[in-house]
Amino acid sequence: MSKFKVVEVRPSGGKNIAEVFWEDGHVSRFHTIWLRCNCRCSVCCRTIVGQALVERSKLSCQLLVSEATIHDEGAKINFKLAPETNHVTVMTSDWLRSACYCDACISEMLDEREMKFHLPSESQLPVAEFEQLDTDKGMFELIGTVFDRGFVVVENVPREDGSVVKTGKRMAPLIGGVCGEKFDVVDVQSTEHAAYTSSGLPFHADQCIYEAPEGILLLHALRFDDVVEGGNSLLVDMFHVIDILRKQSPDDFRVLSRVPIAYATIDYNRRDPAHVIHRKPIILLDYDDKVVGYSWNPGTEQTLRVHEDDVEPFYRAYVKLQKLIDDPKNQFKFRLRSGDMLVLHNRRMAHSRDAYKTNGGHRRLQGTYVNIEDLRSKYVVLGRKLNRPVVAPKIGNCSSI
Ligand SMILES: [Zn+2]
Ligand SMILES: [Zn+2]
Incomplete structure (x- = not known):
């Protein structure tokens, strides 16, 4: 069971951004190049320390969302990113949410690590x-x-x-x-x-x-x-x-x-x-x-x-x-x-x-x-x-x- 569920994905900007709407009302925006570099599919996702499986130098700088489909009751999203034709970028919802880089999520990440002062x-x-x-x-x-x-x-x-x-x-x-x-x-x-x-x-x-x-x-x-x-x-x-x-x-x-x-x-x-x-x-x-x-x-x-x-x-x-x-x-x-x-x-x-x-x-x-x-x-x-x-x-x- 995934903790976070995706309810909708919309291409945004010039389709170089995927807007992800979550069941709890949160909205995330992910750039296509970021999604591609962090693909969770079995070919791209690192399984042991030290691997770098996505060859960034071979990726197009102009990836655009051509299709985004939600699977497993909101637990998984597949992206087709043009001009790629032979690869589907896969995201699991819990991982994607944990990596959200909206201002609120970045602040939360920093605040929970912050020092508390004692007089x-x-x-x-x-x-x-x-x-x-x-x-x-x-x-x-x-x-x-x-x-x-x-x-x-x-x-x-x-x-x-x-x-x-x-x-x-x-x-x-x-x-x-x-x-x-x-x-x-x-x-x-x-x-x-x-x-x-x-x-x-x-x-x-x-x-x-x-x-x-x-x-x-x-x-x-x-x-x-x-x-x-x-x-x-x-x-x-x-x-x-x-x-x-x-x-x-x-x-x-x-x-x-x-x-x-x-x-x-x-x-x-x-x-x-x-x-x-x-x-x-x-x-x-x-x-x-x-x-x-x-x-x-x-x-x-x-x-x-x-x-x-x-x-x-x-x-x-x-x-x-x-x-x-x-x-x-x-x-x-x-x-x-x-x-x-x-x-x-x-x-x-x-x-x-x-x-x-x-x-x-x-x-x-x-x-x-x-x-x-x-x-x-x-x-x-x-x-x-x-x-x-x-x-x-x-x-x-x-x-x-
Ligand atoms: Zn992949
Ligand atoms: Zn966020």
């Missing part, structure tokens, strides 16, 4: 138990929280060196990069990186130096003694503050989505010399004008080199966004305890930490990165397995779906 003052700290990772249900709910809230604090993670790597691998494949498989965030009075000192850090996303910064950051507090003063974790939902900027200062929002700045780690003197650089706007928009990514890392930002007219607007807009990030109203603030592991959505949340004083105690965090697209895949697959189907959420990876 720090109105929401509790999202927490999970380490044992949750042992079951599909626990893992599914934990990942769901990471995508919904942007982070979760997992409690009682075994305080062993490398625990963060073992835990990360249970979630999704790890990503290396300039930091290696794991890194210790501890005060070694580093002269290479401020993270490895006891000073405060500005809000930032990790690894903006790459085209695709790591998606999920795991930070495990191997030791965080009570006597240590400061060292609190602070998070800001960048998609939320960018949304505020868009509403309050649309011109500044446009500037930051257009004018690029580079991020880099270029250091030939460090133990492991590196030269990694990437230039992009702070706000990334897609075809539908949706925000689909951001970069924010004052600590690896490079000198602005853009066209003269863009210099002052860039700094003006930058400061406005900076003020929203610095506004405590927009900040989640908490202190990790020994054994806590922060699972942070790095493509959504900027993070920072207070300066700290050890007072004779210790603060040692160990971190690693996990692939966010594989984690989302796991989330959707687990949802199906548990009979709790979910739509793959937007994850800030430069794509709205």
Whole structure:
């Protein structure tokens, strides 16, 4: 039984469009070239990944509907598209409806994947138990929280060196990069990186130096003694503050989505010399004008080199966004305890930490990165397995779906 039934098909335009009328009142318009390229017949329809069975270069650019017939009580439509004489383009109604590209259906597709924002003052700290990772249900709910809230604090993670790597691998494949498989965030009075000192850090996303910064950051507090003063974790939902900027200062929002700045780690003197650089706007928009990514890392930002007219607007807009990030109203603030592991959505949340004083105690965090697209895949697959189907959420990876 098909869910959607077609009641009528009418050629429209110069017959290069088929207007499809549905039983529930919806009306779709499909172009003939689109119908032909997506034909569901047994010759054209892909049956295994990697196939491309319709040879587009051999199709006429001027396909016209010469006949459209409805079959199986509205569950199937056959199109004859002139000048083709030896092929019938076949559509099943459920598939056709699921692929409708009218404005309403496109909006629905984007809206159901959109991020929901949570105000720090109105929401509790999202927490999970380490044992949750042992079951599909626990893992599914934990990942769901990471995508919904942007982070979760997992409690009682075994305080062993490398625990963060073992835990990360249970979630999704790890990503290396300039930091290696794991890194210790501890005060070694580093002269290479401020993270490895006891000073405060500005809000930032990790690894903006790459085209695709790591998606999920795991930070495990191997030791965080009570006597240590400061060292609190602070998070800001960048998609939320960018949304505020868009509403309050649309011109500044446009500037930051257009004018690029580079991020880099270029250091030939460090133990492991590196030269990694990437230039992009702070706000990334897609075809539908949706925000689909951001970069924010004052600590690896490079000198602005853009066209003269863009210099002052860039700094003006930058400061406005900076003020929203610095506004405590927009900040989640908490202190990790020994054994806590922060699972942070790095493509959504900027993070920072207070300066700290050890007072004779210790603060040692160990971190690693996990692939966010594989984690989302796991989330959707687990949802199906548990009979709790979910739509793959937007994850800030430069794509709205
Ligand atoms: Zn076909
Ligand atoms: Zn539609």
